Amino acid sequence: MTPILSVAGLEKTFGSVVAARDITIDVPAEQTVGIIGANGAGKTTFVNMVTGHLRPSKGTIRFGDKDITGMASRDITRLGISRSFQVAQIFPSLTVFENMCVAAAIARDADGILRRAFTPLRSGQTVAEAEAAIELFQIGSYREARVATLPQGIRKLLDIAMAVAGWPRILLLDEPTSGISIEEKFGLMDVVMSALKSRRVTILFVEHDMEIIGRYADRVLAFYDGTIIADGPPAEALANERVQTLISGTKLRTEAAHA
Ligand SMILES: Nc1ncnc2c1ncn2[C@@H]1O[C@H](COP(=O)(O)OP(=O)(O)O)[C@@H](O)[C@H]1O
Ligand SMILES: [Mg+2]
Secondary structure (H helix, E strand, C coil), rough: CCCCEEEEEEEEEECCEEEEEEEEECCCCCCEEECCCCCCCCCHHHHHHHCCCCCCCCCEEECEEEECCCCCCHHHHHEEEEEECCCCHHCCEEEEHHHHHHHHHHHHHHHHHCCCCCCCCCHHHHHHHHHHHHHHHCHHHHHCEEHHHHHHHHHHHHHHHHCCCCCCCCEECCCCCCCHHHHHHHHHHHHHHHHHHHHHCCCEEEEEEHHHHHHCCCEEEEEEEEEEEEEEHHHHHHHHHHHHHHHHHHHHHHHHCCC
């Protein structure tokens, strides 16, 4: 079967810095891929290239049969590869429901809705999609809360729910649990992962917490200095000797010891 995402010989340089070199991977549909690596290893650069936020210096990116290398991010999003919104893209003065309507409306008609600034965002289909997403991500009790007042975890859920409004086939999450307390992390990831799986989304997520990786990833890509040094099921990849020595000691070692 054709992989849903196929990356070959991907390279990215910033002046003399090589942020990605010869990244080659195939991702089958509906796989959940955890991306690990120390700060500066090239994880975000990789995510940005796949989503079109950065143009690769070399190599190709295919989404199914389609070559998307160098395409604009909004065109890639429209094809079906999404990423979580940055916090800045949530409207703090609007409620959860209103934010969700904006995302659902934009997802359906990116050009039109922005041009027709006064087009009502509450058409039947928009409302139905917004309500469904709010329920799926279990944020209904915050439906009328202004986003500025939300706890961090709920804000993250809204962020990801908005990224899923256009029914993407692939979703990339760059450190979805950053800023979330250890006690809240698993609850958050349970909601996120079951929501995404129910929509059969292929997931690539960057994560530093190896317990989270072990629990939710089917496969781990370990980045080091712009290359992938291990690629396999979590138990195997996390036990890899280079992964153990090169990807920040303490967290990994303590958590691998629990596994
Ligand atoms: N826009 C940029 N300009 C210059 N260097 C960059 C830029 N983005 C990333 N880098 C460099 O590329 C390398 C990889 O960065 P990044 O992909 O952000 O790593 P990670 O997400 O794994 O922490 C780092 O050395 C970083 O300094
Ligand atoms: Mg990063």
